Amino acid sequence: MDLQSTPQGVVAGSIPLFAGHPAHELLPISTVRRLVDSMWSQPDVVRLFNYGDEQGNRQLIEYLAARLQRSENLPVCRENLMIIGGSTWGVEMISHHLTGPGDTILVDAPSYRDALHIFRDAKLDVQPISIDAGGVNVAEMERRLRDLASVQRPPKFYYVVPNFQNPTGITLKRERRQAIVDLSKEYGFDIVEDDVYRDIRFVDDLPPSFYALSGGEKVLRLGTFSKTLAPGLRIGWLIGPAETVKRFVSSGMLRMGGGANPFTAAIVADFCSSGRWEGHVAWLRNQYKLRRDCALAALEAAMPSSTRWTRPEGGYFIWLRLPENVTVDELERGAKAENVYFASGKGFFVDPEDGAHHVRLSFSYVPLEDLQSGIAILGRLIKQLEGR
């Protein structure tokens, strides 16, 4: 089994419930093949091969502006958009251009592990705010903002995955979003809205985005094709105030290398402009919903009553709270012995001990039967550990 065709660190024959990857069978390989086949005869095929516009593929920018206007009635023009190499690029770029070492930022607790890693790399002072089933605790955020203001350390931004959060699957409630927009204006911080799971929703409606609620002010919103098309293409987008987009677009990195990968951006642009994206995503939502349902049913069947979990309305992840006397380290050791792997809750907190009783399960990647048997194994192990 080639490591490159599987997530990092997957042991052959194992059940990788940690993998926040799309399942292989959900990747639109044959459609991409047909699109690429037809690209060779395009008169401007050379654009796939040379340096591209720093702002990114123009066709894709036009498509995204139209889609955001149509689907969310957002006031997004070309000047508010740029194409990036996956939402990763956005988080990295924002960290380096809008902050300096020692600057304070706010995050959810728990929050997306790899974003925390980027913030640590940028030497930021990362302040966690607890979350509950409705998302971040706004009263706690307000207290923290007051405290930080009193010591002249106002945060530069609040980083959040607002929909079907990684790792919990929780969606931030509308009224809390509005309250945070108000706080951002009062305390002068930006909101970095990493909205990578928006399109993988199992419900019809989502609360309006921060970008929508704020009218586009002081919000940077990230999107990606990694979840709806393929991570390997490394294409996403950023929307934000025109002056911030301009600042990123005129950075040294984009001047030097041009915009996000011209070759794969052209593939994504053709996928979208040909009208295929919408149908593909409708199909994907059903596929992931089936997986979510299967995981929830397996949890219901396998877990002791002392274990709690979220019921996400979209995205890739379910978050488990283990019984008080069971630690994630113990469960991890037991699971490893049975070839089942999950993401320990400890990675998603600034203080790892806060996640000592938590588990992130991904239902996006493994086949349905592995999802069921993996969860059954975890349930049995938790019962054993609990009953010691």
Added chain:
Amino acid sequence: MDLQSTPQGVVAGSIPLFAGHPAHELLPISTVRRLVDSMWSQPDVVRLFNYGDEQGNRQLIEYLAARLQRSENLPVCRENLMIIGGSTWGVEMISHHLTGPGDTILVDAPSYRDALHIFRDAKLDVQPISIDAGGVNVAEMERRLRDLASVQRPPKFYYVVPNFQNPTGITLKRERRQAIVDLSKEYGFDIVEDDVYRDIRFVDDLPPSFYALSGGEKVLRLGTFSKTLAPGLRIGWLIGPAETVKRFVSSGMLRMGGGANPFTAAIVADFCSSGRWEGHVAWLRNQYKLRRDCALAALEAAMPSSTRWTRPEGGYFIWLRLPENVTVDELERGAKAENVYFASGKGFFVDPEDGAHHVRLSFSYVPLEDLQSGIAILGRLIKQLEGR
């Protein structure tokens, strides 16, 4: 004329002598097409579509390690190599991970404009050292190192394009490289060797790289497929000490997004592993040499004797020194009126005024007849300005 199929800011019908892009007809489009056609039936085609190894495409790493061992007898193992999204990624990553705001670095004067831009974005204290026909002035570097040591501001690294430098086309002499390696050990700074033009050489031999001279210690060397295959694929590599490579590979950015673009890295890996790269590069060298020869002949025919220029033995660029009484701003205005565009020398210096009489001409991009007529126009303008 679509902007995306041409370099940034090209005016239709103009002669863009500023463009450091490969000419369209030198891009291996039909070969890439054949390679991509054959990828769809590979059993592991899914690797093009999902997240890749943080270190990058494994097949490409193996190929590069073997090539570097074979062609330069370099002691490079897998642990010393990673795939990056063009050498741009390398410069950006090195700036952010090996320095902090206010740190000092050394660069050539003139130096590559967009790298200077990245260093400014990272808020570094960029100290220029003058160069002559043999590259950087080592005695001046040593004086600067002593001065910086005396104020406790030792540089973190020296950034250099050692072969066919951008913008001058100058190659750094072997004995100077050795002297700089010795200085790097004495004063404790790293050498960042941005060796992007190495493979576009018109001579058989190059001086050994810093990496070779130092035995791989304290040197980070960047390479790219942008010049030998296609910039649009956005694939390059970094070689360095194993612990530094490990640090980059385990950074938040690579954890979050996986390694450099899996889709285009697989294309490059197949291009190289199938043995096609060597033949393509041999052909390219002849093509670029022809362009260089044409540019030099045109300069000889068109320029007044008061104008000087370099005679690069590889790469993309020729560097002109204008007569004392002619400024690059005046020439730029005149050239623009005749639809000829070049890179002003001012962008390549920390203090732009140091480049007030210099011009960078690129011979890589425009057709031969435009190269000749563009240079003829510049020659006529310089004579007119000189004779005022």
